[in-house]
Amino acid sequence: MTADPARRNERSRRAILTAALDLLGETGYADLTIEAIAARAGVGKQTIYRWWRKKGAIILEALVDAMAAAEAVALPDTGDLAADLRTVMRATVAEFADPKLSATTRAITIETLGDESLGVQVRDQLLRPQLDAVKDRLRAGRDAGQVRDGVDLDQAVELLFGPLYHRWLLRTGPLTDDYADGIVELAVAAIRPDRK
Amino acid sequence: MTADPARRNERSRRAILTAALDLLGETGYADLTIEAIAARAGVGKQTIYRWWRKKGAIILEALVDAMAAAEAVALPDTGDLAADLRTVMRATVAEFADPKLSATTRAITIETLGDESLGVQVRDQLLRPQLDAVKDRLRAGRDAGQVRDGVDLDQAVELLFGPLYHRWLLRTGPLTDDYADGIVELAVAAIRPDRK
Structure with missing residues (x-):
């Protein structure tokens, strides 16, 4: 029996992904090449091209x-909704403000804008778990009486990340x-219960 | 004296821009070619490449x-802030939901993400006048006591357009x-004065 040449070798796959992330951190996305990834991973370029375009x-x-290897994404729940949201938004804003992380995110955004199926993958595999974690925290806040009944929780999540995304993409202001x-x-004011 | 060959001929420039927008409407951005623009405008391809990359x-x-030829951008001011914002947001959401307009905006976004100087141009010449018009309407609302003192009006504008941009770019929900x-x-609830 011969091995299926199209079947991925898990050890090579991991070596390639590790090499890619390491090099990304060292050189940034723009200067990252398939050649360099192959050399670092100790595989041939053709091996990479067989699995990724x-x-x-x-x-x-x-x-x-x-992300899959990390702990399941969950927000802190200290009982103070605003404080917990500040924790996650400060961390997220810092990621977007970091030049290297920002360059990677920008590069991925360009790829996904031009390729709808890749866009769906990024949305469902990378983004959705993070958005859902925030949605879960908002739902717990609603159960605790800190969020108005009838607030659309998907829109509430967008109220947090949308402004940041807008400012980052369009470079309209500082990220601090x-x-x-x-x-x-502002988001907490938008969703809090009506005062009697 | 010889004419400066680098100096743009205004009649050709206008013919090219008109041809580009007409063809954009007919074929969409992806199928738009420099060749087709040149043919429609009645100029040589080299004339176009001399002026634009x-x-x-x-x-x-x-x-x-x-945009410069249009009336100065201004929002309606009926005295009802929420109603006026609904008018502008419904129109903007409809533009992003329109497949042809959306494809153009997506293409421009890709270009600007990859080219910082073009990004600054788009922000300052195309986007800023629209954002400022909304900011002016919010300022009028503040003067009329409908917006809390101390609200950052730039952030209030992002509260309106950020969520839409996020949803449109990441294709996370319907645009209706x-x-x-x-x-x-939600935005009006976020910025309204504290009730006594």
Whole structure:
């Protein structure tokens, strides 16, 4: 019996994904090449091209893998909704403000805008777990009487991440802790129960 | 004296921009070619390449020109802030929901993500006038006591357009009148004065 050449070798796959993320951190996305990934992983370029069409797809799979290996995404629940949202928004704003992380996210965004199936993959595998974690925290807040009944929780999540995404993509303003706190203050005001 | 060959001929420039926008409407951005624009405008391809590097830059200049020719952007002011914001958000959501307009905006977004100087141009010439018009309407609302003192008006604008942008880019939900109204309801709740 001969091995199926199309079947992925798990050890090579992991070596390639690890090499890709390491190199990404060292050189940034723009200078990342398939050649360099192959050399670092100790595989041939053809091995990589057999499994992925381009570097955006490799990085995406590496990030999805890293995410799956991490603890399940969950927000802190200290009972103070605004404080917990500030924690997650400050961390997220800091990621977008980091030049290296930002360059990677920008590169992935370009790829996904031009390729709808990749866009769906990024949305469902990378983004959705993070958005759902925030939605879960908002639902717990609603159960605790801190969120108005009838608020659409998907829209409430967008109220937090939409402004950040807009500002980051369009480069319309600074990305700071103050900014993160400002978004949370407005979002919490938008969803809180009507006062009697 | 010889004419400066680098100096743009205004009649040719206008013919090219008009041809570009007409063809964009007919074929969509993906199938738009420099060849087709040149043929429609009655100029040589080289004339176009002398002035613009790629089709994204032509479309951007055409849109900026069209915007400058239009009436100054201003929102309605009926005295009812929520109603006026619903008008503008419904119109904006409809633009993003339109497949042809959406494809153009998506293409321009890809270009601007990959080219920071083009990004700054789009932000300042195309986007800023629209965001400022909404900011002016919010300022009028604040003067009329419908917006809390101390609300950052730039953040309030992002509270309206950020969620839409997020949903459109990431394809996370439907773009409907109900959605537009939902955003406005949340944003207005976020910025209204504290009740006594």
